[in-house]
Amino acid sequence: MTSLLKPLTLAAILFAAILAPAAAQHDAPLTLAEAIELALRANPALRAAASEVAAKDGALAQAKALPNPELEVLREGQRRERRATTAQLSIPFELGGKRAARADAAREERGLAALALADLRVQVRADTSAAFYELAAAIERHRMDQELAALAARAAEAAAKRVEAGKVSPVDETRARVAQAGARIEVIQAARNLESARIRLAALWGGEGASLQIALPAGDLPPAVPLPQLAARLDQAPAMQRARAQLRHREALAQVERTRRIPDVTLIVGARREGLDERDQAVVGVSLPLPLFNRNQGALLEALRRVDKARDEEEAERVRLQSELAQAHARLRAALEESALIAAEILPGAESAYRAASRGAELGKFGILDVLDAQRTLFQSKTQYLNAAAESHRAAADIARLTGTSAVQENP
Known part of the structure; x- marks a missing residue:
């Protein structure tokens, strides 16, 4: 038993040593x-998509x-002297x-799975970029709301003291x-939004968002590439490549149904022995189905109509991408402006x-509520500004997802 536990203990120690750097790195603030x-x-x-590609290798x-x-x-007869055996x-x-x-x-189906992967x-990259900037904006909003809540608390204390001194009306303290x-409520809402942003980002790799820390980006806004330049990239966009691959796959399936109209030939060879003294007799034959009633015409017609459908879907996908790209570009420009x-x-x-x-309050010209306002x-x-910046990064992520390019600005 001791000899069995020693290798297991050693393996556990090595496994922990391997995971330790990864855990330490995971605790450090993540860059984009x-x-x-x-x-x-x-x-x-x-x-899951990678497993699907591997499964298509088996299908190929x-x-x-x-x-x-x-x-x-085949054996015919019960009595040995009259028995006939055919193999x-x-x-x-x-x-x-x-x-x-x-x-x-x-092969086309496997290529379709690879393009889906x-x-x-591209979508995961774009979603991660958008979620990262959303979290950065949520962190900044939470920090500002905390500062505002602290200032509101000081203002309330100052107003209470001035009321006690008889310098201002109790209405000012109530205000x-x-x-x-209100400031405390905004802090609570900002904390909830911050927690949700952490969860959304960590969910992209199946992690826990409670202790997630990120390195805040520099604050640079994404560039606005001209729309015609972006539209020229749509032809090589992942969605367009998938639509074309889907069309090729449907055409290949139609060819499969077309070949099934030709009957297959089965060659039969064997030997037959009958009785005790009979010699083996050779058996040679050919089996050929007669395509009189079923010529696979229905399956071929279905496959051809699906080819037409895939061709129409390719055109519809092109129109959809152009529309969504124009909308995302308009959102990006509006957010940048x-x-x-x-x-x-x-x-x-x-x-x-x-x-x-602030200077007026120090000189006694303004009240603390004026400073708070x-x-x-x-x-x-x-x-x-944070909302506009976050919207610009969301629009840039959508453009990257549609065109298949990287709109990531990484923090050095």
Whole structure:
């Protein structure tokens, strides 16, 4: 028993040593590049798609297999001197290129599964990028709401002291307490949104979002590539490649049904022995189905109509991609324009108003509620900028998903 436990203990120690660096690395804040790499490596849907590609390898090998011959032994009669025994081997020969057509269809089906895997990788990359920037924006919103709640608490305390001193009306204290409660509610909502953002990002690799920490990006906004330049990439987009592969697969299946109209030939060879003294007699024959009633015309017609359907679906997919690309590009441009407007005009004015209110409060010209209002206006402007920036990254991720390119800006 001791000799059995020693190898198991050693294996456990080695396994823990292997996992220790990975766990330490997982505890460190994730950069965008690391999050994408982790999602591409551990995403459950990607693993399932890879298994499907492996399964299609087996289907392709099966499609290339030759049909099995059949061995038949027939005994006639009960008495030995009158007994007849026939042994024959039936060897089928597929005519009309059935095996080649079947292999082509399986090969196209495997290619379709491989393209589905590649398309899913592009989607996972784009979803990870969008979720990463969503989490970064949620972290910043939560931080600002906490600062605003702290300022509201100080304002409520200051208002209470001034009421006790008889300098202001109790209404000011009530307003300060209401503002404090509203700020606390916003902190709770921001914390909930932050938790949801962590869960969404960690779900892309099947991880836990409670302890997820990320390295905040630099804050650069994605570039706005001209729409005609993006539209030119749609022809090689993963969705278009899948639509074309689906059409080729349907055409290959139609060819399989076309070859089935040609009957196969079965060659029969064997020997027959009758009685005690009779010699073996050779048995040679040919079996050929007569296509009088079933010429596979219905299955061929169905396959041809599905080819037409796949061709129409290819065109519909092209129209859909062009429409969604134009919408995503319009969203990106609008988000970038909104971000630029807020950064150039709104934020400077809100910061100037907050500084003026702070100086006025120090000189006794303004109350603490005025400072709180100015601070809230500044934070609302920053929140608008964060929302616009997050929308720009979402639109860029959608463009990357549609075109099959990478719109990732990695933090150095």
